[in-house]
Amino acid sequence: MELSEQNVKKQRPVHLDLHKIRFPATAIASILHRISGVIMLFAIGILLWLLNSSLTSAEGFASVQSLFDNLLMKFILWGILTALGYHLFGGIRHLIMDTGRWEELTSGIASAKALFVIALVFSVVVGIWIW
Amino acid sequence: MVTNAASFGRSGVHDFILLRASGVILACYSIFLIGFIACSAPLTFEIWQGLFSTLPMKVFTLLALIALLIHAWIGVWQVLTDYVPNTALRGVLQFIFVVTALSYLAAGIVIVWGV
Known part of the structure; x- marks a missing residue:
């Protein structure tokens, strides 16, 4: 059997279960x-x-x-600073990735999750500061 | 060679460098301004106006707004080319975003000029 034929006949998923498909942390980090x-x-x-x-x-x-x-203005300011914090820390992560680090699947996912934690902590601290 | 006429730089490499250089300037400005406000609490009008009346702060502010124009131009181009396949609509949206960022720069010049 030809190699290409083997590829065609091997087991493939018959449908995509959209309820089971999840964006990986790296994709969520990118879209955010x-x-x-x-x-x-x-x-x-x-x-x-x-x-x-x-x-x-x-x-x-x-x-x-x-x-x-x-209260609404406080909330808007908090939202702006949360977006700024996330974008800033995400940008620093991008600069580190430019140097060739965190480019593997495991390190990429780990740094994306670390980014979520840091951005969340920053958001909470800023929230306490504003209120 | 395929040229990206709607983007800011003349090539992908040019865009890559400009995006990062402008990002670093914006990061420095954001960290400085948040740090200044946090450290000089309670902030008074005299302290606030005194900061922006100095030449270095005016230059820093305008530098940040120029960096914002470049950063937003390239960033919006990257987002729009991914999500808006219709060329005419993408062109209109890119135009609106770039004019917005340019208006911010113009507003910034007027604001720091008078202080």
Whole structure:
């Protein structure tokens, strides 16, 4: 039997069980990096508007400070800083991977999971800081 | 050679380097600004305005916004080429995102100019 024929006749899955298919941690790390990046592109608009108000006058600065008494504004700021933290730590992971480290399956998955933990801790710390 | 006319750099290698260089600048700026706010609590208007009135901080801020333009341009290009196969729609979206990042830079110049 030809090698190609053997390949065709060997056991293959007859259907893909979508309930059993899970994204690996590396794929989730990648998509979150993209999502957090796009979120921040919108967030910079808010931050520049706040920077402008806070620098024009003492009254403007006070109004920006009082803005953060609002629970919704606190939540938005927390969301922005969480996205920033994830993107920043994910970016550092990318730079380390550029040097040839963490490119194997096990080390790649391990560093992706470590990234989730670090980003989560940063998010909690920032949350405590804001509230 | 296939050229990527919609991206920022002239080649993939150029994009690769620019994305990382701009990322490092943005990381430094973010860490500095968060560190400054965290260390100078309670933050007053005098401290805040004093920081942005110095020339190095103005340059750093504009440098970060230029880095943001480059970083977002390449990053958005990477995301859009993966998820938006329709060339016309991708072109429109890329245009909107790049103009947004350019507007941020223009706004940033005006903001730090007056301080």
